[in-house]
Amino acid sequence: MSVGSLTTQQTYVYSTPNIERGPRSRSVLDGYAHDQSLLFDGDDVWLVYGGGSIDLRRLRRHDDGTLGWDGPATRLVEDANVDQTSGLHAEGAHAYKIGDYYYVFMIEWPSGGVRQEVLWRSPSLTPQSAGGAWEGRVVLSQGVTVGGRPGTGVAQGGVVQTYDGQWYAMLFQDEGPLGRSPQLVGVTWDDDRWPDFHSQSASARGGARTAGDGAAVVASDDVDNLRERAGYWNTTNADFLTESAENAWNGSNLGPQWQ
Structure with a gap:
């Protein structure tokens, strides 16, 4: 796992050979990588991050098992906003290699609109500036109504495939004083390998709005x-x-x- 600290202006990666038993090592990387995501591609390990853009930087493993930067950062996408001229710039990268594509899921918040889940994909990690075929689109732009109040938009998260082959996205919606409520969203893939988010298939119906004993969250x-x-x-x-x-x-x- 990785996390960036604005306080120390450093980025930390925690790794272990055994997720249940450890031991765990901490790697300290100079510089703050905004809302970063680890990307595993064969033997290569990268960090994907950025606010308003998508940057990529390779990691290398030291003899003691810790990780360090391996070369400078590369800007994959100069402007990661999709159909947006003002508001919260695209951030919160969640990066994956799935099939023949590299996918980077992000959140953006257009002025006067709801939070949106946006997705960039490319068949390679070649930057746009070098001819990389990066495509971006909005994949979810919908809020979940809570107590009669329109939602502020479900977004910012990644996807996971379960043991039975089904796909889901784990996202959130900001509920003001309540905080950010988890939202589990069903995902299918079209023939062109773009994901289709089915926001009414899981917790968007209300299934995640109860505590462990079935009591209301609020x-x-x-x-x-x-x-x-x-x-x-x-x-x-x-x-x-x-x-x-x-x-x-x-x-x-x-x-x-x-x-």
Whole structure:
């Protein structure tokens, strides 16, 4: 997995030979790669990233198992926005090699519109500036109505194929104070190998809008606590710390919504 930090202006990659047992190593890459995605293509490992554009940079493996940059970045797509003149530029890259194409899924937010899932694809990693055949299109532009309120648009995520051969996209919709609700969207592929997002096939119908026990995700924040004042750690001497009542069950009835 990889993550970029605006605070440190560095990018971090965490890897392991065994995802269940580890051990895990951390690779520190100089420079912040915005909303990056790892792309695995045979023995090659790349980072794909960018805001308003799509950049590509190869990684190489050191003898100690960590990763480092292998050469400079290459700009694959100069303007990653699709049919958009103003608003949030395309970002949030999720890159894959599927069949004969490289796919980069992104999000954009046109002024006055809803968030959209956009997709760029090409049969090679050749940049546009060098003749690369990159094509971009909007693949989903739809919000999910919640409580009678029109949604702000389902977007920003990637695709996954399940063991039975079915494809899905894991996206989100911003619900304001509730946060970003996960949205599972069914995906099929047309004869030209473009994905078709079926936004009513999964959680867009409401299936993801419940907590683990079936309770509604939206709930009151009026928590039922005992009336006595909460306890606390009552000494500054670590050798004499005593556990207060606040660290045990004190009558709170927090539902699964607050996980």
